């Protein structure tokens with residue numbers, strides 16, 4: 001059985017805040033105003049682009065291409081991390097994932113817990129810098145700038161989806177997709193910035209109709225509601 005089942009039964013609370021650490025200083029460090037990471041990563045990304053063009057001599061079209069490649073790869077990393085790191089299938093990983101992500105499922109509207117602490121994100125970004133640099137050399141500057149802006153975009157979308165009302169335009173699909181992940185099917189709809197990778201890897205939400213058909217096939221009682 002999927003280990004999320006325990007969490008599935010826990011009702012998300014729309015007021016208050018979860019506890020990650022008992023130590024009040026550590027606990028405080030896990031709370032971030034959303035404007036801080038958004039500003040910080042935009043500045044770092046701009047510096048990377050500046051450095052790539054001025055110091056490394058890349059042309060603007062090449063930088064734009066690298067930027068969008070980085071952004072695209074970020075959406076895949078976002079999907080894989082959410083699916084396998086934050087919703088793991090093993091008991092061992094469960095404790096860790098509850099600390100970093102379960103608390104968001106328990107308190108989805110806690111504004112200060114909608115971004116990981118910037119210090120942690122900077123350590124992760126340095127780690128990605130080292131890996132990408134080894135893989136692609138100086139192309140890393142444009143690529144990581146896009147990757148970081150992908151993350152910034154993801155943060156802005158995730159924040160908006162939880163805090164702001166559903167918009168009346170095409171963006172509403174993002175609101176619905178993430179609401180399904182939180183309130184109906186936590187083992188589906190892992191993509192936040194887009195449903196693309198859910199579509200590719202077959203984790204799109206199950207439609208109610210399909211679910212009923214499946215249950216009927218399995219001979220289960222169908223709730224008429």
Ligand SMILES: [Zn+2]
Nearest residue numbers: 086087101181
């Ligand atoms: Zn989740």
Ligand SMILES: [Zn+2]
Nearest residue numbers: 104108178182
């Ligand atoms: Zn969420």
